[in-house]
Amino acid sequence: MPQVASNQRLTNLRERRMPASERYMAELLTEAGIRLDGQAPWDMRLNAPGVADRVFARGNLGLGESYMDGDWECDRLDEFFHRLLRARLHHKVRPSRVMFHALKARLLNRQDSRRSWQVGEQHYDLGNAFYGAMLDSRMTYTCGYWKNASNLEQAQEAKLDLICQKLKLEPGMRVLDIGCGWGSFMSYAAEHYGVECVGVTISKEQTAWARDRYPDLPLEFRLQDYREVNEKFDRVVSVGMFEHVGRKNYRTFMDVAHRCLKEDGLFLLHTIGSNNRSGGADPWIDKYIFPNGELPSLSQITDAADRLFVVEDLHNFGADYDRTLMAWYDNFKVAWPQFREQLGKRFYRMWEYYLLSCAGAFRSRDIQLWQWVLSKNGLEGGYRRVS
Template sequence: MNEVISEAASDGGRQGGRSSAEDALGQWLALADVRLNGDRPWDIRLLQPGVAERVLAGGSLALGEAYMDGAWSCERLDELFTRLIRARLGEGMHGLSMAWHVLRAKLLNLQSQRRAWQVGREHYDLGNDFYAAMLDARMTYTCAYWQGGDGQPPATTLDQAQEAKLDLVCRKLGLQPGMRVLDIGCGWGSFMGFAAERYGVRCVGITISEQQADLGRQRLAHLPVEFRLQDYREQDERFDRVVSLGMFEHVGHKNYPDYMAVARRCLADDGLFLLHTIGRNDTADGTDPWIDRYVFPNGELPSIARIGKAAEPHFVVEDLHNFGADYDRTLMAWHRNFEAAWPRFGAELGERFYRRWRYYLLCCAGAFRARDIQLWQWVLSPRGVAGGYRRVS
């Protein structure tokens, strides 16, 4: 199939009203039960000429850019990507853009202290009002926990599911009143606020987003929490517990050893460290070129092997919990909120941003639905919990 794609990408000739590139793209999509100009919700409808040539030549980056440009449409992008990913079609479409992306990740430290601030400026500083409209009441920008726990029924709303996740983290850490907790990548402070209110702890949170820190300080001024605008590598204080929810995706494999060393030096010898991160099934460098350029610059998803290798010198793995399927439902809830709030932001952000954000949320939902990427919570201890760690769910 790769040979067909390569040949068709350079041949715009039409046969019977359809170009050879469209024929090749149609054959490729059919492997995932997706049709060009079909009438099912997950089918692709071409709105401009040259889309097939563009996509076959440019791979996933071109596919996303063409969608942003309004060159094609799909009613259910989440279902489209679920089918494409389950059929493993992306492996035949990476092209030069992906090869260059992987090479950069191998040769450069894309998440150095200087580069680390880029994602804060370009993603997290998009606007507090925008994120408040998309997220739950506590502004928790990480996977929710819909399954319930501790005798509670499954969540039915995003607010309930996010509070269930925050409570799950607190219980896994065994928080007790008076403890001091470090939150690496604290966002707007959803975990710190919850933990301080419900468990009586004091928290220090670090973020690389000025807007997150500013709003977090306003929202949580009544609680014993502190926001610091810092890179994680600058931390050297000791805490009873360390937590990191949805930040490790920005660390990069070249920095995993340093990250784990920081977590260890900041953690009491009898403490616990909870790492909550998206992860990939295989060990590889780089990330999807479209996601890197338009959503999370310099991001990289870890594998279990790489996390384990980096943790080895510092920690005992007490628990590993995968609830990646819950991220599909979380992303769909964010998408519903985004669509409902869009009239408030459309004039300022524009149609291209709307299509970019919709594509981001729904293609990620499809990837989790296809079980191509996961959500892990690791509980780590410096020396092993005496008598063993008791699993919490």
């Protein structure tokens, strides 16, 4: 009993010395089952003063930057964010800087043709060796489909096959891939379904890698902005690129897909999505990971497709992105020694924060992964779902 009283006095003493901002942060975190300086894997441990002030002033930008600086630790960042987002604490902290960032996204076209190349240079051109160590053998940098898969390689192949089946590909078809990445879909579709593909990307590294990797397949890789494409295709696909389009360009994107798709064709759109159409871009992700990126809502996509497309099918398997991100994180950790000297400790903490915070966001169902199948005029007799 005396020991309990002593511990309580120490706790009270610490609370009296804790700055008001830390006390308030501690109170908020308890609503999510997270303790400040607790012992659970998802608890937040402070290594330096001022973390709470940075968080309340700058939102997730302050939280992420203070983690990159080593000012706080957490054994399981994925679980920290799962609990944080599931409790909707991010709706209770809306600093003015975050509000300004969201307002700027609404008013400005931050993904115009000049700025569209920035994400390729900053993110995708990190180096093919880096991504090769983290991803599967085809370098598929989008959500896997884990329904019948036991590892990352199987999940990514299952996703690629799912897309091919949803598009009802047949030999000899010509397919446009908007935002083709390293050509994972194009190579799989050509090898397994006998189609020809044209892919556009804004990454020099991706273009060079894909051209070298698949010289004998009927694939054309173009370093080109999607808005410049003006040809007809039997099928159009876009996997993990719409997140870079931005709300000011959603209709333009749909116009491009519409003009490039034959009258009897199908268009598959695979994109991460937001539950909130007014959320804007996450400022930390925007600054350090995907410049000028923004997650669309369901209503924003349907608004953009209005009078252009009939929605034949909509499939949400966002929970599978959690497992995909955790697999990427495991690969990243194993491969890190070969990149440590080149990229440094702060990059490691940044990339760790990126992968695990996103895993927690998908686990909490705060963000989604959608596959849309669209046609120009509606398929006679309807569309039969492939699962």
